[in-house]
Amino acid sequence: MNRIVKLCDYIFVLRPTLFFPVWTVYAAGYLSFHKFSQGGIEGAAPGLEATALSMLGILTLLMGSGYILNQLCDIETDRRNQKLFLIADHHLSPVAAWTEMIGLGAFALAASFFYGKIIGVLLVAIFLLTGIFYNVAPFAWKGRPWLGLFSNALGALLIFMAGWWSQKIEWQLAMQHALPYMFAVAAVYLYTTLLDLDGDADTAKMTFGVRYGFAVTAIVGCVLEIGALVAAGWLQDWIIFYPALIAAPFFLYAALKQRLPDVARAIKFPIVFLALAVCLKIWQYFVLLGAVFYFSRWYYRKRFGLNYPNLAAK
Numbered sequence: 001m002n003r004i005v006k007l008c009d010y011i012f013v014l015r016p017t018l019f020f021p022v023w024t025v026y027a028a029g030y031l032s033f034h035k036f037s038q039g040g041i042e043g044a045a046p047g048l049e050a051t052a053l054s055m056l057g058i059l060t061l062l063m064g065s066g067y068i069l070n071q072l073c074d075i076e077t078d079r080r081n082q083k084l085f086l087i088a089d090h091h092l093s094p095v096a097a098w099t100e101m102i103g104l105g106a107f108a109l110a111a112s113f114f115y116g117k118i119i120g121v122l123l124v125a126i127f128l129l130t131g132i133f134y135n136v137a138p139f140a141w142k143g144r145p146w147l148g149l150f151s152n153a154l155g156a157l158l159i160f161m162a163g164w165w166s167q168k169i170e171w172q173l174a175m176q177h178a179l180p181y182m183f184a185v186a187a188v189y190l191y192t193t194l195l196d197l198d199g200d201a202d203t204a205k206m207t208f209g210v211r212y213g214f215a216v217t218a219i220v221g222c223v224l225e226i227g228a229l230v231a232a233g234w235l236q237d238w239i240i241f242y243p244a245l246i247a248a249p250f251f252l253y254a255a256l257k258q259r260l261p262d263v264a265r266a267i268k269f270p271i272v273f274l275a276l277a278v279c280l281k282i283w284q285y286f287v288l289l290g291a292v293f294y295f296s297r298w299y300y301r302k303r304f305g306l307n308y309p310n311l312a313a314k
Contacts, residue, residue: 005302009092010100012299013071014064015084016292017309021188021271022063025156025181026056027278027285028239029163032177035237039168052166055115058108059162062123065105066131068097070142073135081199105131118169119162126158145208148193149186156185180240183228184270187251190221191267195260214258222255225270239281243273 030052034040071078071087072094078084086092109127113120133139134151141147160178164170193200193209194217201210209217229248232241247270254262279286293309300306 005299008299008303009086010096012296013068013086013092013097013100014104015067015071016064017296018067019060019063019292020275020289021185022059022159023056023285023288024271024275024278025159025185026059026163027282028181028274029160029174029178030166031163031239031278031281032160032237033164033167033170033174036177036235037164037168037170037173051115052163055119055162055166058111059123059126059159061104062108062112062127063130065101065108066127066135068101068104069131070135072097072101073137073140074142077196077199077203077205080202081196119165122158122162122165126155126162129158130155143205143207145206145211149189149208152189153182153186156182177235177237180228180232180235180237180244183224183231184240184244184274187221187224187228188267188270190217190224191251191254191263193217194263195267218255218258218263221266222251225251225266239277240274243270243277246273 068087071084074084075088075094078088087094087097105127109120109124112123129151134141134148141151157175157178160181161174164174164177190208193207194214196207197209197214199205200207208220212220225244225248228240229244232238232244247266250262250266250269254266275285275289279289296309297307300308
């Protein structure tokens with residue numbers, strides 16, 4: 001059993017709980033096509049069809065490769081922030097991590113072109129943005145306040161478009177309906193920089209939170225969350241409107257109180273609310289989320305004695 005648990009390191013270095021927002025935004029793009037495009041069928045989404053599912057699988061491998069790259073480039077920061085310790089604390093060797101990252105990334109990028117040149121270019125753009133530009137010097141946008149914010153918002157746009165384009169390639173309509181998701185992801189990203197303020201500052205990582213401080217970042221994040229709510233109402237996208245409406249008080253409270261537990265709560269619940277809204281349209285998604293969540297809890301408890309993941313505000 002101990003050996004099996006350790007072998008799971010190769011799965012959890014991909015950070016599967018971070019797939020939740022990726023899967024959710026992708027599914028929202030798919031559902032938005034069916035609701036807002038002339039080629040879509042209103043309410044026709046009992047589950048993702050084969051092409052959309054296989055594209056989601058390729059996107060998942062691609063994002064997992066990017067998450068490994070992020071950890072390889074952030075070993076010292078992760079050690080100081082006491083998180084993401086699989087590579088930072090040598091439970092998984094850098095050589096093994098590099099091998100897995102390159103193998104997954106190369107396979108996913110090659111496979112993406114089976115869906116056509118435009119889809120292939122889109123997934124290449126996603127990897128360049130969220131993997132190379134975000135993590136690797138001399139770019140390292142994660143360490144630049146506005147470029148870090150921009151890359152997270154643009155990443156949400158591209159992932160949403162991937163879900164939409166799994167059905168039909170449309171530009172203007174897809175980009176327009178991605179707006180509330182861009183605002184929401186940007187808001188959550190800003191609040192994550194507040195959780196890592198000390199470690200990021202110690203390693204000279206100039207995130208938005210480090211550059212502008214706790215108060216300004218909390219307020220800007222709250223404004224972006226309100227922007228997601230307004231954009232969703234304007235576009236009549238109820239899948240994100242109601243989750244944004246429920247999440248807004250958490251952001252307002254965090255901006256007013258400016259305490260880390262309130263910030264942590266504001267980060268976690270919007271993701272849960274939006275995922276549940278998607279589950280109302282695609283019930284199988286609830287099964288997937290539950291399976292990954294409880295598998296993750298089993299792994300972290302058996303491997304490290306941790307109660308993770310959880311919804312506690314810490």
